[in-house]
Amino acid sequence: METIVDEPQWLRTASWLGCPLAGAALGWFLQSISGWVVSLSWVPFKGPFQLVSDIPQPWGALGGMGAGLVLGLLFAAVWAHERLIVKVTPTRITLTSKGRSRAYEAQLQAVFLDGKELVLLAADGRELAREKGDVDREAIAKAFTEHGYPWHTEPPAVK
Known part of the structure; x- marks a missing residue:
């Protein structure tokens, strides 16, 4: 029997839909205010806004x-690539x-979350793995x- 701990399906789907939609909305918004930004005397770096505002509608x-x-899709792809999936x-x-x-098949002394990092300690106290990820504490x-692994709710005391 295998248990998989991953981000919920709704969050994975929302990231692939929401990030591109938010990116498109942000792109439209920035383009629509570019002319106004150029008209402000105190704004530095007007060049990029001027270029955007000069594009005909x-x-x-x-x-x-x-x-x-496109930037939203790239963000969603990075998010998916960085995601931590744990199979136990x-x-x-x-x-x-x-x-x-x-994969780890060693005897473990402790398994715990240190902030957002999942840590596996070998029976001899060595740190086998430390992986950052947004995993659900209760599910993990x-x-x-x-x-049957030695789960600790807090990092164990150093001996």
Whole structure:
């Protein structure tokens, strides 16, 4: 039996839909206010805003929305790439993040969250893994305790 702890499906879906939509909205907004920004005497670096405001409509708005959409997709892709996925079985722990997976089959002294980092300590006290991720504390604790791993709610005291 394997337990997988990952971001909820709704959040993964929302990131792929929401980030591009927010990017497109932001691109449209920045393009639509560029003429106003150029008219302000106190604004530094007016050059980029002037370039954007000089683009004829509707191409300026479409270009701003398109650029924002692409940037939103890139942000969603980075988010998905950085996400931590934890697979737990009674004999193996697999951590996947940043495009790589690492499996651990060693005896463990402790498993715990140190802030937002999941930490695996070997039986001899060595740190086997420390992976940053936004995992659900309750779900991760349940996954490790159900499979018999030594889950700690806080980092154990250093000996």
